[in-house]
Amino acid sequence: xxxxxxxxxxxxxxxxxxxxxxxxxxxxxxxxxxxxxxxxxxxxxxxxxxxxxxxxxxxxxxxxxxxxxxxxxxxxxxxxxxxxxxxxxxxxxxxxxxxxxxxxxxxxxxxxxxxxxxxxxxxxxxxxxxxxxxxxxxxxxxxxxxxxxxxxxxxxxxxxxxxxxxxxxxxxxxxxxxxxxxxxxxxxxxxxxxxxxxxxxxxxxxxxxxxxxxxxxxxxxxxxxxxxxxxxxxxxxxxxxxxxxxxxxxxxxxxxxxxxxxxxxxxxxxxxxxxxxxxxxxxxxxxxxxxxxxxxxxxxxxxxxxxxxxxxxxxxxxxxxxxxxxxxxxxxxxxxxxxxxxxxxxxxxxxxxxxxxxxxxxxxxxxxxxxxxxxxxxxxxxxxxxxxxxxxxxxxxxxxxxxxxxxxxxxxxxxxxxxxxxxxxxxxxxxxxxxxxxxxxxxxxxxxxxxxxxxxxxxxxxxxxxxxxxxxxxxxxxxxxxxxxxxxxxxxxxxxxxxxxxxxxxxxxxxxxxxxxxxxxxxxxxxxxxxxxxxxxxxxxxxxxxxxxxxxxxxxxxxxxxxxxxxxxxxxxxxxxxxxxxxxxxxxxxxxxxxxxxxxxxxxxxxxxxxxxxxxxxxxxxxxxxxxxxxxxxxxxxxxxxxxxxxxxxxxxxxxxxxxxxxx
Amino acid sequence: xxxxxxxxxxxxxxxxxxxxxxxxxxxxxxxxxxxxxxxxxxxxxxxxxxxxxxxxxxxxxxxxxxxxxxxxxxxxxxxxxxxxxxxxxxxxxxxxxxxxxxxxxxxxxxxxxxxxxxxxxxxxxxxxxxxxxxxxxxxxxxxxxxxxxxxxxxxxxxxxxxxxxxxxxxxxxxxxxxxx
Numbered sequence: 001x002x003x004x005x006x007x008x009x010x011x012x013x014x015x016x017x018x019x020x021x022x023x024x025x026x027x028x029x030x031x032x033x034x035x036x037x038x039x040x041x042x043x044x045x046x047x048x049x050x051x052x053x054x055x056x057x058x059x060x061x062x063x064x065x066x067x068x069x070x071x072x073x074x075x076x077x078x079x080x081x082x083x084x085x086x087x088x089x090x091x092x093x094x095x096x097x098x099x100x101x102x103x104x105x106x107x108x109x110x111x112x113x114x115x116x117x118x119x120x121x122x123x124x125x126x127x128x129x130x131x132x133x134x135x136x137x138x139x140x141x142x143x144x145x146x147x148x149x150x151x152x153x154x155x156x157x158x159x160x161x162x163x164x165x166x167x168x169x170x171x172x173x174x175x176x177x178x179x180x181x182x183x184x185x186x187x188x189x190x191x192x193x194x195x196x197x198x199x200x201x202x203x204x205x206x207x208x209x210x211x212x213x214x215x216x217x218x219x220x221x222x223x224x225x226x227x228x229x230x231x232x233x234x235x236x237x238x239x240x241x242x243x244x245x246x247x248x249x250x251x252x253x254x255x256x257x258x259x260x261x262x263x264x265x266x267x268x269x270x271x272x273x274x275x276x277x278x279x280x281x282x283x284x285x286x287x288x289x290x291x292x293x294x295x296x297x298x299x300x301x302x303x304x305x306x307x308x309x310x311x312x313x314x315x316x317x318x319x320x321x322x323x324x325x326x327x328x329x330x331x332x333x334x335x336x337x338x339x340x341x342x343x344x345x346x347x348x349x350x351x352x353x354x355x356x357x358x359x360x361x362x363x364x365x366x367x368x369x370x371x372x373x374x375x376x377x378x379x380x381x382x383x384x385x386x387x388x389x390x391x392x393x394x395x396x397x398x399x400x401x402x403x404x405x406x407x408x409x410x411x412x413x414x415x416x417x418x419x420x421x422x423x424x425x426x427x428x429x430x431x432x433x434x435x436x437x438x439x440x441x442x443x444x445x446x447x448x449x450x451x452x453x454x455x456x457x458x459x460x461x462x463x464x465x466x467x468x469x470x471x472x473x474x475x476x477x478x479x480x481x482x483x484x485x486x487x488x489x490x491x492x493x494x495x496x497x498x499x500x501x502x503x504x505x506x507x508x509x510x511x512x513x514x515x516x517x518x519x520x521x522x523x524x525x526x527x528x529x530x531x532x533x534x535x536x537x538x539x540x541x542x543x544x545x546x547x548x549x550x551x552x553x554x555x556x557x558x559x560x561x562x563x564x565x566x567x568x569x570x571x572x573x574x575x576x577x578x579x580x581x582x583x584x585x586x587x588x589x590x591x592x593x594x595x596x597x598x599x600x601x602x603x604x605x606x607x608x609x610x611x612x613x614x615x616x617x618x619x620x621x622x623x624x625x626x627x628x629x630x631x632x633x634x635x636x637x638x639x640x641x642x643x644x645x646x647x648x649x650x651x652x653x654x655x656x657x658x659x660x661x662x663x664x
Numbered sequence: 665x666x667x668x669x670x671x672x673x674x675x676x677x678x679x680x681x682x683x684x685x686x687x688x689x690x691x692x693x694x695x696x697x698x699x700x701x702x703x704x705x706x707x708x709x710x711x712x713x714x715x716x717x718x719x720x721x722x723x724x725x726x727x728x729x730x731x732x733x734x735x736x737x738x739x740x741x742x743x744x745x746x747x748x749x750x751x752x753x754x755x756x757x758x759x760x761x762x763x764x765x766x767x768x769x770x771x772x773x774x775x776x777x778x779x780x781x782x783x784x785x786x787x788x789x790x791x792x793x794x795x796x797x798x799x800x801x802x803x804x805x806x807x808x809x810x811x812x813x814x815x816x817x818x819x820x821x822x823x824x825x826x827x828x829x830x831x832x833x834x835x836x837x838x839x840x841x842x843x844x
Contacts (some may be wrong), residue, residue, distance in 0.1 A: 028702035029738040031711070033836055036703050037812060195799075207753060237777050238802065292756045409729060511815040537811075584811070622809070 034343045055414035055656045056148075057468055057482035057527060061141040066347070067637040068539075068582045070590045070629040071135070071185055071583065072208075075128050079596055080580070081143045083527040083545030085572050091213045091223030092254045094128040096147045097160035099484065100523050100549045103387045103573050105490075108157035108422055108460075110148065110552035114246065115322065116301050119155050119361050122314050122345050124425035130252060130277055130305065132227050134189050134204050135231040135445055136175055136661075137168040138647035145527060146484055147464045149398030149420035150384045153339065158486075159464050167244070168193060168235040174664040181629075181657025183211035193198055199236035199243075206230070211655075212255075222257035222272055240286030240340055249280040261352060261437035262448045263508040268437065271310075275368045277563070281611030291327040311434075313348035331370040340365055346424050353433040355453075362426075364390045370400075393459045396421045410472040422460040426604055428453050428492065428515050445480065449560075451494070451515060458517045478531045485524050490517035493553060493562040521551030539583040544577045573598035583660060588619040610634050623663050630656045667750055699813045700806045701734035704767055707804055707815065708744050710833035713764060714787050714826055720735050721747035722762060724754045726779055729767025753770075765789035768802070777801060787796055789828050797843055803827070814838045 028036065039583070057082050061069075073076040073095040079086045083100045087095045097106035107124035113133065116651045118126055141163050148156035169195050179187035189206045210225040231248035238523040253276045259268025283301035290296065300521040303318040324337040346359040370384025385399035398416035407413070427434070432452030438447045468482035549570040553559060564570045580594040592615040599608050612633045619625035632654045706721075716750045721744045725732045732753045739749040744765070752763070757778040762764045766788060768776045773794050780801045783790055797805030798818040803825070805816045820842030822829050834840055 021736075028698060029701065029705045029742060031706075033703065033706045033833070034697060037836065039699050039812065051710075085739075142740060169800060172799065173795060239781060242774075289774060292758075295774070316780075334763065413709070 001255050005057045020396070020627075052270070053404065053406060053412070054466075055380075055404040055416055057480075057484075059143045059145070059378070059480070059529060061143070062138065063136075063138060066135050066138055067139075068580070068590075068615065069594065070592065070613050070631055072631075073128070074133065074141075074163070074629070077135075077141065077306065077372070080543075080578070080594075081145070082529045082543035083145060083547065083576065084143075084159075085547075085576070085598075088213075090256070090401040091221060092129040092225040092256070093223075095574075096126070096128065098143075098571055099486070099525060099570050100547045101158065107425075108155070108462075109159045109161065110152055111155035111161045111163070112152070113163045114244075114283065114537075115285070115299050115432050116303060117318075117320065117341070118303075118347075121343055121423075122312075122316070122347070122426045124155070124422065124428070127277075127307065130183070130250065130279060130307070132206060132208065132229055132250065132252075133163060133165065134206055135189060136177065137165045137191065137199075137202070137233075139164045139170070139173065139203065139453075144468050146416075146483070147398075147400070147420035147462065150370065150400035150418060151368065152492055153364070153386055153398070154390065154396060154423045156422045157422050157460065164593075165233065165246075167201040169237065171200070171202050175507045176662045176664075177659065178661075179657050179659035182655050184209060185211050185655055185657055187657070187659070191573060197236075198238065199234055201232060203232045204230065220301070222255055224255045226253040226604060228252075241286055244285040244287075245283070246564055247282040249279070250278070252277040256310065259437075261435040262504050263448055265436065266446075270370045273310040275308045275310065277305065277307045279307075294365075296328050297324045298322070306537065308348075309339070310352075311350055312353040314352075316343060316344040325395065325638060330372045334369070334373075336369045338367050353434045355426065355430040356432045357430060358443060359520070360426050360430060362423075364388060371387050378408075380404050390423055392424050393421075396423070396459065409468070414467065415467045417464070419461065419463045424457045424459060425521045428457045429455050432513065437469075440509055443509075446506070447499075448508055450510060450512045452497075452512055453515045457515060460488065460491050460517070462486050462488045465571075477533075479645040480529045483524075483526045485522065487520075487522050488551075489520045491519035491521070491551070492556060493517065493519035494563075495557050496560040511560075517559040518554040519559075519564075520552055520554070523550070524548050538557055539582045540580065542577070542579045545570060545573055546574070548574060573600045575599040588621075588625075590617045590619075592617075593616070624661065626658070626660045628658055630654070666715060690692040696808050697731055697734045698737070699797050700793050700808075701731070701738040701767075703806060703813055703815060704735060704804070705738040705742065705749075707791070707833055708765055708789060711745075711765075711789055711822075712828040712830070713745050713789075719747055721745060721749045721764050723783045724760055724763035724766040725751060726754050726760070726766060726772045726775050728771045729787065731767070731769035731771065760788065761786060763788055765791065768792040768794060768797075770794050778803065779800060783825070785825060789825075789827055790821070798839075799834075800827060803829070809838075816840070 061077055061080055065080060066077060069077060069080060071142045075086050076094050078084050078096055081097060085097050087093060087102055095102050095106045101108055105123060105125050110119050111126045118131055120127060141161065145159045146159060148160040174193060175191040177189045186209045189204060189411060191202060191204045193219045194204045197536045206229045209229040212224045213221045227250060229248065229250035233246040236243045241383045258271055258273060260271055262269035281301060281303040284298065285297065287297045288295065299322045301320050306315045321335065324335065327334045342361060342362045344359065344361040347355045349355060349358065358451065366386055366388040368386035369380055372380055372382040374380045375488055382402040385397060387430060388396045390396065398420050400416065401497065402414060402416040404414045410428040429449055434451040436449040438449060440447050464484060464486040466484045468481060471479045494518055495514045495516050495518060497514055499509050499511045501511050502508055525545065527545045529543040530541060542658050549564065551564050577597045578595060582590065582592045584590045594613045595610065597610050611632055615627055615629045616626035617625055723735065723739055725735050736751045739751050742749050754760060759774050760779050760782045766779060766783065768779050770793050776792060776794055780790060790801045791806065792806040793806040795807065798816045801821055803818050803822045806816055808823040815837055817829055817834055817837040818841040819829060830834065
């Protein structure tokens with residue numbers, strides 16, 4: 001009988017506890033300060049609520065996501081974005097794209113770091129291995145899938161990645177990070193923050209070493225990377241506005257074991273290369289709020305780098321000045337801006353790649369404007385566009401129309417129609433010869449493929465229709481879904497010209513291939529992401545994306561490089577998904593697990609692939625934490641975007657590392 | 665014997681059920697802005713204002729509907745300094761001068777400098793959940809750390825505005841700028 005009472009007693013006690021915990025928010029203010037300070041809270045959902053008011057497919061990676069992901073690099077972080085295709089093609093090269101087309105070198109994705117454009121105009125794309133940022137200093141990464149040309153200009157055809165670092169005013173702690181891992185992987189960094197009057201200065205240094213990858217036979221690929229980087233950011237808030245000055249400088253030593261197109265030897269001629277990339281940038285920004293409704297921002301930066309790749313040396317200087325003004329008047333919220341950008345690329349030819357002229361300056365002038373009109377409560381229409389004059393294709397106009405209906409703070413729907421442009425790169429315009437070697441199947445003779453560019457190369461164009469919905473339910477469940485239909489015209493294609501048979505130094509076929517614009521087609525897809533926090537200690541998120549490509553060549557043209565397959569459906573994954581879970585155990589212990597699924601690897605084995613990461617961390621105090629991180633488990637191969645153009649290198653290396661951090 | 669086994673199983677199941685329940689519901693966390701609002705209100709009750717004749721205490725919120733609603737719920741029918749609290753949402757930062765206390769929400773980060781400029785030297789308590797709010801010149805800065813809401817105080821600013829923060833408030837603060 002006594003026991004029975006115990007049972008009932010325990011049950012009652014537990015229920016009572018539950019009732020207590022479920023106090024109505026109204027009663028919270030009756031609690032005393034120290035009681036309030038002991039209530040467990042979930043991370044603020046404000047950022048998500050703000051997202052409710054954006055009529056495009058936005059995904060935000062915040063500092064918490066960065067910490068729990070276990071990622072070391074920006075491309076690894078971008079795997080968290082639904083529908084992003086991240087392929088590592090060697091120890092020091094990545095391809096990243098949104099909504100398909102990774103086989104096209106990911107040239108439709110624009111990337112900005114604090115407003116500084118890091119998309120380069122030689123091969124059209126981002127040198128991901130040169131884009132290193134102290135991940136602890138990132139405030140958030142805002143990713144917009146789909147066209148962003150109306151705001152950000154050309155090359156934002158399929159997405160924009162906006163990396164935003166913390167203001168020095170928001171960084172209060174010094175940091176020392178030490179990380180050692182398998183095969184000599186290491187990652188060390190420090191950060192110092194000092195206040196000078198009403199300004200704050202943050203400086204940092206980073207020393208990273210990434211070991212070489214291995215091919216399918218388990219042999220080393222000789223592709224190591226050593227990065228040394230430093231920089232600063234100064235922020236100051238005065239009556240005359242907010243001022244930012246920031247700069248970075250890096251030196252990256254890379255080794256590569258390249259297969260060179262030499263017809264005299266059977267197979268590729270392997271050669272080891274060892275070279276060092278250098279780069280630096282300096283940026284100043286002034287933001288001022290003139291009144292409650294008018295604000296302006298002026299930004300100027302200079303960026304320089306030298307990249308002596310074995311095939312082609314490149315040096316580039318970029319200068320950019322950007323002005324933005326916003327004004328709110330009644331139902332109108334107006335944004336206007338002007339931008340000037342000049343980028344000069346100098347190249348030094350090798351026997352494998354020749355550009356003529358060897359240097360080219362691309363100047364871009366642009367004006368943009370957007371008006372967001374509140375039609376009625378909860379319903380708003382944004383109309384905008386960017387008019388751009390560039391030194392290649394002259395005038396481009398990229399308009400957008402976006403309609404947003406917010407049924408409540410927790411439910412919104414949007415529709416959008418936009419057009420966007422990717423302007424030609426230096427290689428597409430000026431390439432006299434880029435050599436690759438294959439073998440002719442019928443005769444068995446070596447084939448030297450010679451890619452030739454043309455000043456007649458046209459910009460790639462896209463028209464995109466999108467729709468989306470976002471829901472925030474109770475229990476911190478947020479759901480974001482977007483769909484899209486895009487039509488592309490004058491996409492880059494490769495057309496075989498008449499081959500010739502040469503007999504010196506050996507008998508081989510010289511196959512010239514013209515880079516032109518004979519490809520067009522449609523893509524469609526859906527992207528879904530869910531975030532769920534059932535309890536304060538457990539956070540979960542998941543994503544799913546379906547991508548469908550239908551590309552076709554103009555009559556009489558075939559795909560010389562076979563980038564998109566016979567059916568024009570591309571080689572990228574059609575279905576991809578991810579699941580992440582983070583559990584704060586107790587007393588500073590936490591565990592994270594992430595799983596990534598692709599139904600089809602580009603190149604590589606072409607098979608379905610599941611890889612997973614884990615992280616176990618322990619933070620005995622606020623000042624110190626330590627984590628054991630494992631990445632890339634189960635991923636059997638490196639994903640080679642263009643197996644036929646590049647040589648397949650092989651397997652990515654699962655890695656494990658121990659990471660310790662001290663905050664002062 | 666059998667009955668006792670049954671009881672033991674019952675006890676076990678009850679504890680397990682209770683544990684699961686408390687795991688699923690009992691720890692159901694409050695959203696941070698509700699707790700931040702409650703602490704913003706509570707902290708204000710530990711501040712002394714210069715004496716006036718007014719019977720109402722105006723609490724201005726610069727923020728979105730979520731933060732305004734949360735502060736309104738927290739202060740509903742309450743008193744600060746023996747005056748009935750009236751919560752208003754400020755459209756313009758210049759209106760901050762009419763208030764006795766203002767809360768600048770994270771969603772309006774860019775308005776903090778202007779709000780602080782308008783209230784400079786006036787006996788107006790400035791609270792905010794913007795990161796590093798006290799370093800930027802707010803008197804009470806609220807933030808979430810280890811899934812709990814914490815706050816810092818800037819006594820240098822409160823003194824300059826002739827507001828007195830109680831020693832208890834200062835004691836509970838995670839960090840303090842200036843001396844009492």
